[in-house]
Amino acid sequence: MIYSKEIAEAKNGSRIPLFKNGKPANSKYNPDAEQILFEDLPQGCIIVAGIAGGFHIEKLLSEKNISLIIAVEADSESLEFCKQFSSTKKIEECQKAILCDKSNLEEILYTKYFPVLYKNLTLVFNRAWKNENPQIAQEISSTVKNFLEKVSADYSVQAHFGKLWQRNILLNLKFISEHNNENFFSVNIEQDKIKKTAAIVAAGPTLDFSIEEIKHGDFFVISTDTAFGTLLQNSIIPDAVINIDAQHISSEHFFCANNETKTTFIFDLCSNPESVNLVYNKKNKIQFCTNQHPLSLLAAKHMDIKKIESGAGTVTIAAADWAKSCGFQKIKFFGADFAYSFGKPYAKGTYLEKQFFSKSNRIISAEEKYAALMFRTELEKILGEENSFTTEVLNRYKKSLDEWTEKNFFKLKNGIYISDKKIKTENFSTKNNFNYSEFHIQFTNGIKELLKNPDPEIILQSNWGLSILPILAFFKNNTLFDSLKLAYNQALRYN
Template identity: 30%
Template sequence: MTVLEMNLTAIRPKQPELAENIQRSQVGAAYKGVVPAKTGEPVPLFASGQALQSLYNPVREAERALTSAAGFMLFCGLGNGIHIKVFLDTYPQSFCAITESDYESFKQLLSLIDYTELLADSRVFLLPPCTSSAFETALTAAYLPAVHGTFGYHILRTWSEYYKAQVKDLPEKIEHALKKIKADFSVQAHFGKIWLRNIFFNLRLAGSVKPAYPHTDTARTALILGAGPSLEAGLSLLKKKRQQYTVFCTDTAFPAVCTSGITPEFFIALDPQHISYQHTIGVIPKETTGIFDLSAQPAGARRFYKNGNAFFFTAGGHPLVQTAALFSPFPPLATGSGTVAVAAYHAAQALGYRHIECSGMDFAYTGGKAYSRGTYLSAQYAGSAARISPQEHSFIRLMFRTETYNEQTTQGITYRTALLDSYRAAFEAEKHSATRWQPTDFQQFPYTAFLASFSKTLQQNGRNAVMPLLPALAWCKAHRKGNLTDMELVSEFISEYTDL
């Protein structure tokens, strides 16, 4: 077995796709070979004859260069791996990732030096080359603040000088990935605990029902209804052509749609917050089928259950939800955008609808209005209105709580915000999905068996136990009090929400 084959054999079990990409690449020509340092370690030589690392004592060089600790260190430049080994030996609780300039150089190094001991270390991740379009996405997936803690990166000086053109924007790429990681962590730190609670409560309810695949007339047009101001005009038109449409109603629009006399075929919810329960207060038409993400507020699903409506849960992107879906299938539904409009659009596509229209998807305060009349906020603000603080004041505070800009439209002045613009962009970018639901996705969830299996995984306290609980661990990092570790605190929460 060649050196390359040994290295690829060490990579393949953990990262088969990366190993395949390296295998398919040509061997680069950046290096002409390796020479031993005076202390015996192999040192790569560039084609020019310049040594990548010290030819005297690469270990001492690495010790001097690595002057700060980090829970997760990104190493830019594999070299002979000595600097990475020094880091792992110095900080045994830390993790690291490694990137190279391109697949060709990566393959050449793997052909010259035996890295199998380093690659077998469970604390080591390999990333695609920093020039690859997949680099930033891979970095955001590898670095988990809730598990790893602080982040740092180390660029081999000689390596960066040789690949100057390729790595000139590397720090910007790293910072861009970190901004996304920070934003994701912020959301997890805010919702992590409530997601955990909702998922276990919803899994229990999923164990009590046998959902059925909803057979509908996909020759009709699917109409996605949001709660924006334009919904009012959309409902008027819908009443005239009701038989042409299958209506997928987002949770916020539901009260307004039902009050107008229209019974939607489907109701979609993914909001984890308790306030979302208000969308289902009142009469729920028996003909409406509920679609709930497993992380959604469980009170709404329970209302559909007690009312005798057909409903089912879907598997979004939460890692605990994905773990449950691997144990027993749920219909998949992309929820990464965080907007129920995208989820509703995907649900229609997953059921086979190819002609899809939308109404109430303003993503703006059209005509100076925040929502369509008849949403839960209309009743809430009307109930708190007073002579010196009418209902309009509450809506104005809602609309202008952040900076806005406006434009003149046929409906009057329309106000926009950066957040609403981002929702619109997410909707347009992510509304197309190739997912199709199958009857086999609709199963009664074996709740008791899942809890027993998950309990065993928790007791092992390994990576398989940590990964499904990352959002909850993020919440603990932001809110932890007392002497319990993050994992101990999450286990306490789980015992409150289940029979474990």
């Protein structure tokens, strides 16, 4: 509690709170005239640190360009004390305002602030409050800064892939609907195979030294798409291959696939449809899964389909999570370097090797192209490892894998991750009756309804509104109404 329980009266008759040292938290003359000064026109989401009597925040409620106000106090006791003042009561009753304390600010930001809907995020302080509570003010600033760092990385990915994801999901759903009678959804594996160790094979440089172990070991081999070509080149036919990449270039991973193999190809609904068709035309088994894209999750409610995690967005974690969902309790990673080991970005035999060497010449060699790939972002030397480097993104992937193993109770024992916890598996039917036409009509009608009143809060309350947040991020430079209209027009292309 940062306030005294005593309440003072300003010269204009307004009641104002006092800090514990007796200093007023608002003006003693005319607190009703208090307001926060902004360098530019206030808009989007405003975080106000220091509620006090609430006079300065009440003024913001009438600002049309402000869509969301998050008012923060030092602690829960101080927050409850501030709620007795008339201005704070008005703030609490306003739909576009949220009251919280420092301890739950981060949670509020993650659940209530969406960059695509609210655009700007601005932190401001009640000046008297900040002067009396510099340490708390600093902690709030750090919370907001850390949040922005995390959410900006995710938002930039959505802004880059949002349109492509929606296109891929709709085309893959159409593909599923057209092949309802075919065995796309049987994800059950025989118990004797589940008792094996699942080998999750990524395409890091250390895979070159693990090939013999994979070839001669008693593994259920789950390959990432990038490692698929390397395994085939070494006469290893994986039991499963997983792909979550939305880009067209990812289809090159599957050019080397043979006809009617024992391999099951697992595609995220966001995966590029050209990859799906390439594998399907070679008469191979296909299974679809869904990640965390809201449109995928909405469609998944209408059919039996595995939901898998990919952590920070890496296919290695997606492969491990698929193995866990199938019931594997022992997992071993190969080539999951998350680093440029030995000065190389990938193992031998990936599609990049074929691509780079086929276009290599005396002026631009394959080695130069590999170097350009590695040096596209700043490299960081890995201490204790010769000629090995990492990047901020690769470090994030590695940390994400560590978090996944911990969350799913896998502990490392002699190079193998083992879960002592009983893994719950689900039985999935071999057929689905998903009707794409009906789903597409509901989807487009849902967006059309949002166009009648393009309000952020209404969008967040609608399942269809949530499903288009990634593509709205792609149209980030437009107004919310124009972004909705563009999202609607894009959806109509895939009827």
